[in-house]
Amino acid sequence: MKRVFVPRDSAALAMGADEVAAAIAAEAGRRGVAVEIIRNGSRGLLWLEPLLEIETPEGRVGYGNVTLEQVASLFDAKLFDADCLETGGAHPACVGLVEQIPYLKNQQRLTFARIGITDPLSTADYLAHGGLQGLRQALAMSAQDACQTLIDSGLRGRGGAAFPAGVKWRTVLGAAAQQKYVVCNADEGDSGTFSDRLAMESDPFMLIEGIIIAGISTGASEGWIYVRSEYPHAVATLEHALILARAAGWLGQNILGSGKTFELYVAMGAGSYVCGEETALLESLEGRRGIVRAKPPIPALSGLFGQPTVINNVVTLATVPIIFARGAEFYRGFGMGRSRGTLPFQLAGNIRQGGLVELAFGITLRELVFGYGAGTCNDRPVRAIQVGGPLGTYLPESQWDLPLDYEAYAAVGAVVGHGGIVVHDDHADLAALAQYAMKFCALESCGKCTPCRIGSTRGVEVIQQIRDGDTSAKQVTLLRDLCDTMVNGSLCAMGGMTPYPVLSALNHFPEDFGLTQPAPTATAA
Amino acid sequence: MLKPDTLQAADLVARHVRPGRPLLSILHAIQDEAGYLPTGVITPLALALNLSRAEVHGFITYYPHFRTTPPAAVVIQLCRAEACQSMGSEALAQHIEQRTGCRFTEHGGSPAHTAPAERTGHTELTGHAAAPLEQPKTGVELESVYCLGLCALSPALTINQRLHAKVTPQQFDAWLACAQDSAQHSAQQPGSRAAAKMPQSAQTGATGEHI
Numbered sequence: 001m002k003r004v005f006v007p008r009d010s011a012a013l014a015m016g017a018d019e020v021a022a023a024i025a026a027e028a029g030r031r032g033v034a035v036e037i038i039r040n041g042s043r044g045l046l047w048l049e050p051l052l053e054i055e056t057p058e059g060r061v062g063y064g065n066v067t068l069e070q071v072a073s074l075f076d077a078k079l080f081d082a083d084c085l086e087t088g089g090a091h092p093a094c095v096g097l098v099e100q101i102p103y104l105k106n107q108q109r110l111t112f113a114r115i116g117i118t119d120p121l122s123t124a125d126y127l128a129h130g131g132l133q134g135l136r137q138a139l140a141m142s143a144q145d146a147c148q149t150l151i152d153s154g155l156r157g158r159g160g161a162a163f164p165a166g167v168k169w170r171t172v173l174g175a176a177a178q179q180k181y182v183v184c185n186a187d188e189g190d191s192g193t194f195s196d197r198l199a200m201e202s203d204p205f206m207l208i209e210g211i212i213i214a215g216i217s218t219g220a221s222e223g224w225i226y227v228r229s230e231y232p233h234a235v236a237t238l239e240h241a242l243i244l245a246r247a248a249g250w251l252g253q254n255i256l257g258s259g260k261t262f263e264l265y266v267a268m269g270a271g272s273y274v275c276g277e278e279t280a281l282l283e284s285l286e287g288r289r290g291i292v293r294a295k296p297p298i299p300a301l302s303g304l305f306g307q308p309t310v311i312n313n314v315v316t317l318a319t320v321p322i323i324f325a326r327g328a329e330f331y332r333g334f335g336m337g338r339s340r341g342t343l344p345f346q347l348a349g350n351i352r353q354g355g356l357v358e359l360a361f362g363i364t365l366r367e368l369v370f371g372y373g374a375g376t377c378n379d380r381p382v383r384a385i386q387v388g389g390p391l392g393t394y395l396p397e398s399q400w401d402l403p404l405d406y407e408a409y410a411a412v413g414a415v416v417g418h419g420g421i422v423v424h425d426d427h428a429d430l431a432a433l434a435q436y437a438m439k440f441c442a443l444e445s446c447g448k449c450t451p452c453r454i455g456s457t458r459g460v461e462v463i464q465q466i467r468d469g470d471t472s473a474k475q476v477t478l479l480r481d482l483c484d485t486m487v488n489g490s491l492c493a494m495g496g497m498t499p500y501p502v503l504s505a506l507n508h509f510p511e512d513f514g515l516t517q518p519a520p521t522a523t524a525a
Numbered sequence: 526m527l528k529p530d531t532l533q534a535a536d537l538v539a540r541h542v543r544p545g546r547p548l549l550s551i552l553h554a555i556q557d558e559a560g561y562l563p564t565g566v567i568t569p570l571a572l573a574l575n576l577s578r579a580e581v582h583g584f585i586t587y588y589p590h591f592r593t594t595p596p597a598a599v600v601i602q603l604c605r606a607e608a609c610q611s612m613g614s615e616a617l618a619q620h621i622e623q624r625t626g627c628r629f630t631e632h633g634g635s636p637a638h639t640a641p642a643e644r645t646g647h648t649e650l651t652g653h654a655a656a657p658l659e660q661p662k663t664g665v666e667l668e669s670v671y672c673l674g675l676c677a678l679s680p681a682l683t684i685n686q687r688l689h690a691k692v693t694p695q696q697f698d699a700w701l702a703c704a705q706d707s708a709q710h711s712a713q714q715p716g717s718r719a720a721a722k723m724p725q726s727a728q729t730g731a732t733g734e735h736i
Contacts, residue, residue, distance in 0.1 A: 011677065011678055046678055047678070191604075191607040191676060192606075192607060194677065197674040229590045230672065267547055269588075269590075270589070271590035287548035422611060422676065436607070436610070440606075
């Protein structure tokens, strides 16, 4: 019987994967062909979704953008026949051996090594592809050694703030308390980012394993995954995976027979962007409005319900298993400077080959967008690239050759953030996008601090006046002054970083604001 | 004497409150069952969780996902964030408004930023929530959302929680017609609407049933 893989992640579903899977089953029944359909995770080659794969002796052969109308032709080509060794190269949808596609072959998949290969809800698949090796290593270590391993790996928070994860863990380990928690921040609200979603939907056990390791390394016995409500499929996958993990003895009273205890639950957010800020998230989970807390105290000392709490992003925790499985030195071996390891870059927006590209730090935007991404979908020139989500800067062509490294980006006032890359073509109006950044902040501000709550609305107004033709130095100075107040006076990154896209648009694309020469008094960003 | 809708609300609360279960998860479970959060749930929730009614009300109205009025037969959520903007989501938004005769409201907006005409959901907390006042005729509701996580396949939207990516105006028209047909079909079979509106995932236990 031929094994056929049809992805089940949200991107594939949005492109009709369920319908294609059903059509294959129906057609197979009609023709009397025995086919085993496996709903795998996505490979992250999202522009090819739904990407059907058929197992052959040479490897898995892919068929990209399969439509319902093409299903019958795949059968006509005998691709599903058990004795058919032919690789189907003649079929128009054929993309060849999936693992030989340069986009995938040239990546350095560490965290995302398993995605698309396995059935995300098969514990057997997980074990067969290296699953739990990290947890077994961690169980054999002392908590101190485990925290040191993470410090040595150089892993920094992948949510955007890039704080050394091991230092956070060691702080929690050192805090004395009856109850400690691990909270996974899966409130991935940034436009242009989807690596958390892919991790949760395509390899949920990897995240669960990472969280358990965080728990046993810091003395926490309970964990929560806070997933945004826009990701119902991720929530469903995680909840199903948790049931399987408990049944397999990976979670609960006696993890893998070690005598150690860890329980893990999923909570769904409710549409508030600012709940991706760690203290707002904790408030939300505790049953209050998602209002940002003042720091200190830091969550590592006083987090969920006032207890010491490890709070890390999905990709941070999902990277933990491979660090423990392969060792800190292995992971450190990738990357540059103080940015160690790999980052799953997400190619999004107006890009021909959008998807997940995991590579070591140090790659450039130009290589990513034009090499992997193959430029824009509509063949128009790229004008601006926003890196790091709605709070990241717009980079003009002069900055596309900078290495993607936390420090190199910070040096020009930009941020790598969560690795989201949104491409805009030459139709983009950067003044409109700058105004949108302020509007988004006004919509999503929790309202606790004045610079963010009021500044964002004033920002929308000032940019409107400039766009309406009042390009006097007075207005531009007012906008800069407002941005300065927001950057330096806001309680969290929501208000504090909204000026990043605004100022970068103003500095690099002044003509969109109706300014005939570079905007005066350019500061960083 | 308790009105019938209050009794029903109290019953809803009783069924979904469990020790240790966060308020967030309780509200999701109620909304998944009833389609919205009926007025009557506030008092029993406050009693069950040892909170004030103001705290429960404040919580519900803070989060854009929670609604205090029943949804229209067809709810469309269009992503309006940067990646989708770069692929023409604003032009698509115009097409959708023209096609449906409805206007987009902000999903991501807290009540303070919402225009008075859009606040019906929050002012009706003292009475039994009725159908939304905005678009009662066509039975379509348009919401702006900020990121569905399909940024490599923009523009993206959901129609009754089904995801669609790389959406063209022509495709939208076809899916809308399809959703309106099935909404009409399920309206003729009372009780089936809540199930029809669930995402596929909810049927596999996505609604916080873990605790």
